[in-house]
Amino acid sequence: MSLQVRLALVFLFLLDFLLGVFFFLSRQTASPDTLWIGLLLSAAGVGAAAWFTRGLLRPLRRLADAAQDIAQGNLDVRLDVRVRDEIGLLADAFNRMATSLRDTIGALNRKVTEAQTLYEITREINGQVASEPILELIAEQAQELCGADAGLVALREGESDMFAAKAVSGEGADRFAAMRFSLRGLSGETILSAGNSATPPQFRVDGGLQSVLGAPMRAHDRVIGVLYAAGRGPDAFDAEARRLLTALADQAATAIVTAQLHEEVRAYARELEAMVTLRTRELKELNDRLTEASQHKSQFLANMSHELRTPLNAILGYTELILDDIYGPVSDKIRDVLQRMQLSGRHLLRLINDVLDLSKIEAGRAALSLSDYSMQTVIQSVFSGVESLAKEKKIALTLAVASDLPAGRGDERRITQVLLNLVGNAIKFTETGEVRIAASATDGEFIVTVTDTGPGIAEADRQRVFEEFQQVDNSSTRNKGGAGLGLAIAKRIVEWHGGRIWVESQVGVGTTFGFTLPIRTETAGAA
């Protein structure tokens, strides 16, 4: 019944009511029957009008109630209006609007959920350093997001077509955990669904799960794996589920690649660490062997020096006895030769002693014997020791020692050895002029220099004078004797004390050797 008909009927009933009233008012002029008829007509008219009006208003009220419900968030409310009139049409329109609203809000909610899920995954990735928990999380999220009964992450094995399950959630977790399957020509372009060749056979065989949805996980244009959601019933997934799974798969791919990179870095770090440990152990072993070898060498040199010196001692002893005429008078000619033998013998003895000394220092077997000493005394004793030699060569030997040198601490014998070597060399190589010893103290250091007016040392040679057996090699110096070990030993002794040694020279003018020593050496530095 259309609205127009309803309104027409209401109008008719109202007309009927008026007619009834008319009959009732005209009762004096009419029979009592007409009075009752009029009354009846009026009552029927009012009743029918009221009934029809109620039928007209009721759907409108329900419409208002439903609108109120929707406003309060109940999107499932629908109007059951069977009338085919305008109100029926209005109700239909209302129902369609409610459905559309529900769908839109539902889609919006899913989008929010999706965004939240993806955000959570990303956050989890940042929190996770191992890829295994990330894979578990992705499987769970795939299941949850698609409203599925199971979620599964399968990763490609290397560059092959083989894929292996890495994480399973929900139903069949036990059955699918060890699943491996081949997917050929997986382009990653399409969403996979049940029956598709890209569906793992186990899913199909296993009757429990009839719907399978798969989305390839792509990273750098390469399918690294497939994300699956599986449901029990047929056609368990709609387009929305497919869309969500695709979005999740994209995020998951990034997450997995990132995690794998992290793991690679960690594996590399572990590898490096293991390598370092191994190398350290190898180096330690090598070092132990070298230390042992060095000790053997040192012991060998000590023994050899002793064995060399014993016969040399005999040679020098007999030579001296002959020169002292103990075995009878000696001719001048033989005496001259014997004296040369004696010089060579003593030179050889010095060499042997130097080699022994150096080897002991190198092997770290010699220790600094630290005691308090006076630098003035050291210089004075060196001065006394070489004074006659300087006088013999008619070289002036001068001292410039500060009067207020503090008391020193170090190995007095070794320091004396260093200075004696420098002064001895200076006198040896100087033919005319002077050798000057200067000493002062500043900033916690002694500074001692030995300056001569000898031939000087060419720049190229200056670099090498402190190396073993690197005496400047020319005929004039060769005649002076000396092994070229003295400066090497001096350098070690000075550095051992924590000082340094240097040389300055100008060819034709002279040479200055200098060294510093901490005034108080309490522990030996590197030898």
Next chain:
Amino acid sequence: MGGRVLVTEDNEDNRRIMHDLLVNAGYEVFEAVTGAEGVSAAAAQRPDLILMDIQLPVIDGYEATRRIKADPALRGIPIIAVTSYALSGDETKAREAGCDGYVAKPFSPRELLAKVREFLP
């Protein structure tokens, strides 16, 4: 001048050098090769001075010195230790063992003679 000197030294050349040097200087010289021989020669000869090489086989110079110094009859005989320059601390050890003097090897005969003359002028 003069006196009786016991030379305890395992090296034949060194023994001969000391012998020739000291005989030439007017001393009477006895020789021993090992530490044990040195101890028994000291008891047998009662020398005025002993030159004791330290690096002797079996019984070294320190031990021989200790044994001689432990004998009240021999305690008064001065002992000069003759030892290798290479081994630092030898002088202290020699003094601790009871040696009265110390000469480092390689020695010059003149130095050795000077040292002997400190005890036997």
